[in-house]
Amino acid sequence: MTARIYRPAKSATQSGTARSKTWLLEYMPREARQIEPLMGWTSSGDMNSQLKLWFATQDEAVAYAQREGIAYRVEEPKPATRRVMSYSDNFKPSRIDQWTH
DSSP, X not given: OEEEEEOOOOOTTOOSOTTSSOEEEEEOOSSOOEEOTTTOOEEOSOGGGGOEEEESSHHHHHHXXXXXXXXXXXXXXXXXXXXXXXXXXXXXXXXXSOOOO
């Protein structure tokens, strides 16, 4: 059973920094999900795929995985790249892109 330790990215609708500083330990699925024939829902017999453990730091998550004997891999977060642009930049005469509306 392998676990993945990572820091989840913010959702597209999230403007604050809630839950962006915590680390998550998730187990990788051991078996494929199956489609239930009557309703079409997906199911799995792997109960560990439902388990998510939150940690304050990466070191705490790694220490937990080592203490419990869980094979793990750590995924480092990618830095957020934001283009800072003000509303008035849309109307500059030196604008490179074409005006679309």
